[in-house]
Amino acid sequence: MWFRQTMEISIRHLHHQSSLKRGKALRYPGAWLYSLRNIPYRVGLGLVVLCFLLCTILLAMGFPSPYNGSLFTIPVALAAWMLRGRGAFLCIVSTLLVLGVINISKMDGDQSSQSLGTVFLIGAIALATEGFFIGMLRRALDQTDAALQQAQQAQQAQQKITIAYEQQRQLNQLKDEFLVNINHELRTPLTEVAGYIELLREHHEQLDPQAQAIFLEYAAQGCEELLISVNNVLDAAEVSDDFQPPHPAELAISEVVQTALEQFDPRRLQEHPLQVEVPEQLTAWADARYTCQILRNLLSNAFKYSPTDTPVVIGAALREISTQDAQTTPQVCISVQDAGPGIPPAESPLLFQKFVRLHRDLSGTVRGTGLGLYLSKRFVEAMGGRIWVESTGTAGQGSCFYFTLPITT
Template sequence: MNLTQHMLAPDSLKTSHILKRAKHANKERSHTSGFLLNFTVGQRLTLGFLTAALIAALTIGGTGLYRTQDMGKATNFYQSLVQTSRILPLGSNILVLITIEIREMLDTVQSPIISQETLTVQQKAVQGLTDRYEKLLLDYQANHLLYRNPSQVEVLKEANHEAQVGQQVVLVDSALRTWRLYKTTQEQILNYIAQRNGQEAERLARLQGEPTYADAQSALHGLIQFNERLTNSIRDATAIQGRDQLIMTIISALLACLGIIMAGALISNTFVRRLNQLRSVTQSVEQGRLDTRLTVEGRDEIAAVSFSVNAMLETMVADAIAYEQQKQLNQFKDEFIMNVSHELRTPLTQVYGFLELLFDYHGQLDSEQQKTFLSRAKYGCQELMHLVNSILDATKAGSGLKPPPLEDLSLASITREVIDYLDPRQREDYTLELAVPETLQVKADHQYLRQILRNLISNAFKYSPKQTQISISAELLEPEQGKSLPTSRVRICVKDTGPGIPPEEISQLFQRFARLKRDVSGAVRGTGLGLYVCKQLVEAMHGKIWVESTGVAGEGSRFCFTLELAPASHSTTPEQP
């Protein structure tokens, strides 16, 4: 048994004891519980709501079916009325057009110069309108008579308007009869016109054509008015159906409510009360009171849940402490792995890359190239060893990096060294402006200073648009007026042209794992450790690091840090490559 198993064994024994005790209490209490509690919750619910559900289903289903049938009948009737409401007024317009065409033909035949072509066109127009009107009446007779649609007759009977069935037949016969008389008169008029007998045609149109037209139009208007009265009849039937539906709905609702009340009375005392107790206990647990327990009653599902909740609460107190310890351990492990992977990736990649070049191009490199590759690989190994030692020291101390021994270093030389070891492809995409005096020296650790500059310049590459300028500058800080600095300081700055940093997020920037909100869901990758490590390294060398940014896109950011000026250093005019 390992250490973890040994630590978990007492908790397992304790949990087993709790479960046995809870089961024993549950069995003793179930013998004294009510009869209904021996049934499952599902059985009690089924028993309680079955009657109410059956009553509600039968009454509402029957009412709905009845209502659906009535609504279907009324809907079909309305559709038929809408169709006839379009057809009949159209017929009135056709009669008017026929009369107009005949009048134009009479004018044409009585003119000094008779155009046969015009008469032919007018005759065809009259014939077309005549055929169209007759087809309209015959279609209405064949498809829209009430006695041909039993469902429509039934709707009218419900509203006591069944007499309209016979009235419609009389009106349709009248419309057809008057139309045929008018049509016969038209044909006689057209014959006189064809014989160029304009006077006789005019006389016939005045004596018989106009009266028969008036009769046909009057009969058609009577049919249109009848159609409008049908709409009122359907409304009456719908109102009666709605009244019946309301009565049936009220009765159904009363029966359903009665069944639900009976079901509620049946299960309220055995179901709702214990659920409320369960809710009260869970709310107490949410508020942190883990000493609350449930009273286990019966042998149904709620009793089983109550038993399980009590057993769970017994183990939660012990498990919470172990969980918190494990969570802290996992968090420390994750932070350590991320820190190591972030910091060691760059030098390890550098060593592997140059060794791979030496292996791939073995025998093709001259001694100078081999020396250069080996030098850079060696440099990477030294940086890797230093980083490992620094991380281990930080882990042991728990309060930051151990201050390294400081030496006098040429700031311009180290800056160029860092730039030379950057990815050439990155350098080609940007314009680097170096404004660091050649004679300016600082007191710093060589490896720390390289790592700080590399991190800041790499970040500038990462956030700046391609083909833009990145500036690296250094200057001697003048003592503030009225104050004296114990030692002179040098300010080193890296300026990019990226999107900038929102002012409200600057205070979070140098913390561990801190990332901007836009970067969390954006395309820029990172772990949030680079600037944190820079801060640790700068402070280990007794310096200070900060950032200046307005947060406006395109204005970029300027990361600055200070180091102590080496005594032998002299500031000169900055040089630009």
């Protein structure tokens, strides 16, 4: 009976494990016996001892001599199942000793020692056989569990290798895209600068002062674009290798916005009507250099990707921002709104990663390294804020970038 039941449990255990992988849990008769494997050793030892004592009391009180000890199959089975090996052996030896003592003490004068020995031998063989088979089944189940765990670990290791390979492939793809972008980003202004300088060197005598001034202005503009690209690459390397923590102080938002706008070419500012909606008394607790660079990156994208003569709106206000623990806290929220082509919602989560650019921009005429928004995210988070974008992806409706900064305490 015990052998057949434990064999059924072993087979159903395999089905149970395979069903768990599919997200289903099976219930079958005798599952309580399988659960006994997982109880602590001391608890199992206590159950076996308690059962053994009850059987001993029942044998001493109610069973005549000679008795082969069939009642002790219960503690022996529990010991073989829960304690295994040494515990089951000690239980069988203790059972045989108890049987011998009780049978001898109850033996009548007309009972022969030979009949007592025969019954005792049969009981010993039966109990030892039961303990052996149940212990072997328990060992088989343990080996099955170990094999399943190894298989699961191997599967998890394979999944990790697959994920690592995919990440490496994506990194290689981003690296290749970055090299293409940075090559275009550096070569174009260099070609522009070299071309105007070559014209001035070869034809300066034929050019009037006004034409020379225009060529020099174009060359200076190319140098400025080249400097911005190099600075972005160097800033990204600095952030990745040795990120310098911010030095926050009380900061007037209107002054930082004005400082960021002064760093742009005046002709670039004239191409877009600017609307600055920033209260003069609004302050934040932030790093002035990081905040200025964030604004410069966001404004540079707004100027590059939105059509000429479309407005760019810079706003700032005190807002209640939700935190990770579902609470709200007052923070300064700064926004930059443009009227460009917008950002597809599917690409928004990837926008703040390193070297990432929109698919439509990879083959477009607008240059970029894919580092500005990545740097902005790192700077904002270092100052205790967060940055995000809201856009429907519809051309003409544009995008609005928001970032928050702690208020002055």
